Amino acid sequence: MPPHSVPDTRSDTPAIPADLERLQLLEVYRYLRLTRVLEERLVALYRQSKVIGGLFRSLGQEGESVAAAFALERGRHRDVLSPLIRNLGALLVMGAKPIEILRQYMAKAESPTRGRELNVHFNDLEKGYLGQISHLGDMVPVMAGITLTFKMRGEPRVGLVFVGDGATSTGAFHEGLNFAAVQRCPLVVIGEYNHWAYSTPPEKQFAVQHLADRAKGYGIHAVTVDGNDVLAVYAATKYAVERARRGKGVHFIEVKTYRRKGHAEHDDQSYQPKDEIERWARENDPVDRFVKQLLDNDWAEAGELAEIDQAAKDEIDQATDACVDEPLPAPESALPGVYAQPAAAERLWFRSL
Amino acid sequence: MADVTFLEALRQGLWEEMERDERVFMLGEDIGAYGGAFKVTEGFQKKFGEARVIDTPISEAAIVGAAAGAAHMGMRPVAEMQFIDFISCAYDMLTNYVATARYRAGLATPIVVRGPCGGYVRGGPFHSQNPEAAFLHTPGLKIVYPATARDAKGLIKASIRDEDPVLFLEHKWLYRRIKETLPDGEEVLTPIGQARLAREGQDMSVITYGATVWKALEAADQLAPDGVSLEVLDLRTLLPLDDDAIVATVKKTGKVLIVHEDTRTGGLAGEITARINERAFEWLDGPIKRVTAHDVPLPYAPTLEDFVLPQTDDIVNAARWLAKY
Numbered sequence: 258m259p260p261h262s263v264p265d266t267r268s269d270t271p272a273i274p275a276d277l278e279r280l281q282l283l284e285v286y287r288y289l290r291l292t293r294v295l296e297e298r299l300v301a302l303y304r305q306s307k308v309i310g311g312l313f314r315s316l317g318q319e320g321e322s323v324a325a326a327f328a329l330e331r332g333r334h335r336d337v338l339s340p341l342i343r344n345l346g347a348l349l350v351m352g353a354k355p356i357e358i359l360r361q362y363m364a365k366a367e368s369p370t371r372g373r374e375l376n377v378h379f380n381d382l383e384k385g386y387l388g389q390i391s392h393l394g395d396m397v398p399v400m401a402g403i404t405l406t407f408k409m410r411g412e413p414r415v416g417l418v419f420v421g422d423g424a425t426s427t428g429a430f431h432e433g434l435n436f437a438a439v440q441r442c443p444l445v446v447i448g449e450y451n452h453w454a455y456s457t458p459p460e461k462q463f464a465v466q467h468l469a470d471r472a473k474g475y476g477i478h479a480v481t482v483d484g485n486d487v488l489a490v491y492a493a494t495k496y497a498v499e500r501a502r503r504g505k506g507v508h509f510i511e512v513k514t515y516r517r518k519g520h521a522e523h524d525d526q527s528y529q530p531k532d533e534i535e536r537w538a539r540e541n542d543p544v545d546r547f548v549k550q551l552l553d554n555d556w557a558e559a560g561e562l563a564e565i566d567q568a569a570k571d572e573i574d575q576a577t578d579a580c581v582d583e584p585l586p587a588p589e590s591a592l593p594g595v596y597a598q599p600a601a602a603e604r605l606w607f608r609s610l
Numbered sequence: 611m612a613d614v615t616f617l618e619a620l621r622q623g624l625w626e627e628m629e630r631d632e633r634v635f636m637l638g639e640d641i642g643a644y645g646g647a648f649k650v651t652e653g654f655q656k657k658f659g660e661a662r663v664i665d666t667p668i669s670e671a672a673i674v675g676a677a678a679g680a681a682h683m684g685m686r687p688v689a690e691m692q693f694i695d696f697i698s699c700a701y702d703m704l705t706n707y708v709a710t711a712r713y714r715a716g717l718a719t720p721i722v723v724r725g726p727c728g729g730y731v732r733g734g735p736f737h738s739q740n741p742e743a744a745f746l747h748t749p750g751l752k753i754v755y756p757a758t759a760r761d762a763k764g765l766i767k768a769s770i771r772d773e774d775p776v777l778f779l780e781h782k783w784l785y786r787r788i789k790e791t792l793p794d795g796e797e798v799l800t801p802i803g804q805a806r807l808a809r810e811g812q813d814m815s816v817i818t819y820g821a822t823v824w825k826a827l828e829a830a831d832q833l834a835p836d837g838v839s840l841e842v843l844d845l846r847t848l849l850p851l852d853d854d855a856i857v858a859t860v861k862k863t864g865k866v867l868i869v870h871e872d873t874r875t876g877g878l879a880g881e882i883t884a885r886i887n888e889r890a891f892e893w894l895d896g897p898i899k900r901v902t903a904h905d906v907p908l909p910y911a912p913t914l915e916d917f918v919l920p921q922t923d924d925i926v927n928a929a930r931w932l933a934k935y
Contacts, residue, residue: 374714382682388715392706398672399707402679402687409635409661409685429703432672439667595713595749597773599850602749606888 271554275492281327282556283565285487288323289544290569292346295355298573299362303522307581309364310375313342317517318451320543321484322419325447325510326350328494329417331385336498337403339387339396339418340377343449343516347419348377352384356576365583372586393424397433397446404442408504415501417445417494423454425471426462434507438475441506445497448472448509449484451516456528472509484512485543488550515541614792617785619759621650623766623798624688628658631686634770637664637673638690647692648726648785670699677721678708678775686770691725694779695739708775709750722769724778727755728821728871729903729919731783734910740820740872742848745777746881752802753849755779757823759790761846764800772802781821788824803847805855811841813933815859817882818869819845822920826869829925838933848878856882857890864895865932869925874902896935901928 273279296314303312315322322340326347329336340347345358360368361376369379378388387403389396396418404416424430425448437444448468452459465471472479478500482493490512497508515537519526526534551557593601614622627634635658636651642665645652655663666673670691677687691697697704704723711717729738742753754769754776756762762780769776792798808823809830816826823844830840843859845852860866866886868879879900886898901920909915 370714370716378714380715380717382717387682390707390710390714392702395671395675395703395707398669398675398703399679399682401672402676402681403683404679405676406680406683406685409680429671429675432667432669433675435667436669436672436676440664594716596752597712597718 270556273556274488275495277488277491279556282551283561285323285327285491286547286551286557286562287565287569288327288346288350289319289487289547290566291349291355291572292319292323293544294569294573295349295358296345298577299359300522302359302363302577302581308362310362311521311523312362313376313521314518315343315345317537317542318343318449318484318514319346320487320547321447321449321490321512321514322346323350324487324490325417325419325494325512328491328498329385329415333383335385336415336417337382337385337387337400338416339389339400341389341419341421341449342377343421343451344419345377348386351386353381353386354576355573356580359576360580360583363580364585365580366586366590367580367583371590392429394420394427394429394433397430398436399433400444401433401437401440401442404437404444405440407443408440413502415443415445415498417447417498419447419449421454422448422450422452422459422468423457423462425468434472434475434477434509437507438477441504443501443504444507445494445501446472446507446509447494448511450511450513453516453520453529455520467511469509469511472511475507477507477509479509479511481511481513484514485541485546487543487547514543612791612794613789614759615786616759616762616780616788617648617650619763619790619792620766620780622792623763624651625654627767627770628654628662633684634686634688635662635664635680636688636690637666637677639666639668639692641665641690646690648782651690670696671703674700674703674708674721674723677723678703678711678719681719681721682717686720688722688724688770691723693737694725694727694741695736697723697725697741697777698744701744704751704775704777705745705748709748711750712774713750718773719775720773722766722776722778724766724780726782726785727779728781728783729908729915730821732910732912732915735907738908740779740870742779743872743877746849746878748849750774751849752776752847753779754802754847755781755819756800756846757781757784757808757820757844759788760792760798761800761806763792764798765802765846767799768802776802779820783821784824800846803850803852805852806844806846807841807855807859808844809840809842811839811863813839813863814865814867814929815841815843815863816867816869816925816929817843817845817856817859819848820871822869822871825920825922826925828922829929832922832926833929838929840929851882851885853885853889856885860886860890861893864893865935866894866898867901867925867928867932868898869901869920871903871919873905874900875905877902896932899928899932901925
């Protein structure tokens with residue numbers, strides 16, 4: 258690590274791993290906190306019936322989402338990431354704004370999809386994120402095509418796609434991963450082993466112990482990482498991303514983590530052992546662990562983190578105030594944009610009687 | 611000026627678009643070194659290279675999904691289904707992901723998914739299908755089904771240039787059976803969404819598409835000496851339907867026979883009938899009748915297949931019945 262990369266820490270501070278700089282650690286922390294504060298705000302809005310549909314939490318998984326995205330090259334026309342409903346943090350890292358997510362959940366006219374799609378199902382390919390559809394596994398073939406394009410054009414860009422442990426059971430996952438492996442696409446796949454696919458545990462989803470064991474069948478590199486160790490996920494992803502960028506093909510990273518909330522907010526989690534949830538919350542919260550690392554290693558001071566916490570809360574307050582009373586889309590705006598041509602679907606006769 | 615088959619015309623269209631626009635590339639099973647099961651892409655990989663003519667795993671969902679991803683990034687992928695029967699394996703990708711992309715997310719997805727369809731070739735249940743009805747109620751998708759060599763060329767070129775995803779159906783019975791003289795040095799482009807009057811007539815409109823256009827024309831020839839004059843409308847594009855052309859021919863003749871090779875229940879004829887009912891009911895001089903395949907999976911034995919599928923004689927008999935109504 259070059260000395261200039263740690264501008265304001267004492268010389269006896271332990272070196273920051275994975276070529277990160279101190280200010281980057283604070284940035285990672287900010288995204289973790291922002292994710293958590295934003296989701297807590299969404300819960301409040303959900304209980305006020307301001308969120309129109311379901312609400313999906315990433316509580317306990319923020320670490321891997323933020324860290325994986327942080328390992329990408331971000332900016333206009335750089336790397337492309339495809340997040341799932343529990344990758345809100347990854348979306349924020351890629352440049353999505355909290356107000357966009359608030360508007361999506363509340364189906365506002367000004368939301369990125371103008372009220373047509375839900376939650377994190379939206380995209381900005383210039384910034385480098387492509388929202389999922391609900392059919393799990395489908396984004397793997399799509400991201401194979403995006404990264405195939407990078408390869409065809411000789412662009413030094415990489416794609417990253419998240420899949421849940423349950424989604425690895427789909428045909429689309431298999432077809433897409435195999436296709437990308439054969440074509441040696443610059444694609445990194447993050448397999449989120451969060452222990453619950455809705456109510457189904459891993460042993461009813463697949464007969465291997467680790468998702469990474471499955472990936473070996475595709476002839477691709479695979480690794481299993483502690484998904485709640487932010488720096489470990491960052492380092493593993495950074496390695497995989499740079500390897501893919503050098504033309505070495507697909508890399509699969511299994512992140513072991515835990516879904517501490519239900520599938521969605523309505524879900525009472527009756528199938529999840531209560532002590533299991535509590536144990537992960539008490540002993541293995543990714544944000545708590547990261548804070549401890551920051552403080553124990555003197556990479557940050559408590560006061561700095563408190564300032565970031567306050568700034569995150571203020572940012573979400575302002576974003577909420579700015580959009581909570583916005584209107585829903587005008588009914589007639591449902592018709593345009595099915596095709597480039599014709600420009601709008603036909604208004605049916607009984608609506609003109 | 612040279613006579614070309616439907617298949618050669620299709621090849622010409624693909625070749626010209628590959629030459630014209632470097633964003634166009636192809637992916638599919640056995641399309642490269644082998645040139646495709648029907649040799650539609652023979653010689654393409656040699657000319658355009660492995661990067662633009664990609665042999666894929668047997669993975670229809672991945673083929674369509676990867677095409678979609680490439681299209682998002684500005685490419686113009688042409689995906690081949692080795693037989694269009696296998697498009698069912700990519701049904702989710704095409705209907706849920708691709709067709710909704712522009713509407714739900716503002717994502718342009720200009721892909722063409724093309725492949726050989728249709729029966730009369732002893733292909734059995736899984737190499738003879740006409741899948742158009744399964745995709746007809748898919749807003750966001752276009753369905754193109756040429757019947758002539760000229761339209762095979764003109765519509766594949768228009769489909770590749772279209773800003774929206776196109777399902778392009780090529781009747782394999784037509785591939786080498788029909789020939790047409792195409793002009794040299796003139797670009798052939800057929801607009802999507804426009805039907806073609808294949809034959810003018812007075813007494814009855816036969817609305818059809820694909821291989822049965824030719825069977826309807828045969829029927830018209832057989833009926834002409836008896837003073838029954840059939841007008842034959844070749845739809846060419848099934849989604850969106852050319853309502854104006856349908857209504858125009860109905861108003862002209864007052865009688866309608868809808869012919870398609872696909873099975874009856876839930877087939878395209880039902881949708882066309884409903885539209886005529888809504889837009890030209892008072893112009894009808896008789897019931898709208900359908901000549902379609904029987905509602906069974908398509909069997910293999912020649913005796914069975916010929917019985918199940920609509921034949922020229924069936925159109926002749928149905929037209930005689932309707933003429934007398």
